[in-house]
Amino acid sequence: xxxxxxxxxxxxxxxxRRGADVPKEDKADAMLRYMxxxxxxGEVLIGILNRMNETLGSMNETLKSVKEDTNLxxxxxxxxxxxxxxxxx
Numbered sequence: 001x002x003x004x005x006x007x008x009x010x011x012x013x014x015x016x017r018r019g020a021d022v023p024k025e026d027k028a029d030a031m032l033r034y035m036x037x038x039x040x041x042g043e044v045l046i047g048i049l050n051r052m053n054e055t056l057g058s059m060n061e062t063l064k065s066v067k068e069d070t071n072l073x074x075x076x077x078x079x080x081x082x083x084x085x086x087x088x089x
Contacts, residue, residue: 025033
């Protein structure tokens with residue numbers, strides 16, 4: 001057998017090992033791999049949900065602050081309007 005290493009030419013889109021040298025996977029091994037993959041995806045999802053929860057908490061605090069500021073501004077606006085009305089009388 002002669003071996004020659006060359007640059008990839010894009011001739012193939014996939015590769016699959018076949019034959020007697022490829023170890024056979026039994027159903028239990030396949031199920032275990034599937035469950036491990038599912039667990040990893042679940043952990044990623046939990047991380048995403050935790051970050052979303054933190055962001056929503058921060059947004060909630062910001063909105064509370066905006067609401068308080070808006071209420072103060074409206075109170076001052078009302079006070080200003082009342083003062084203007086008193087001067088006109």
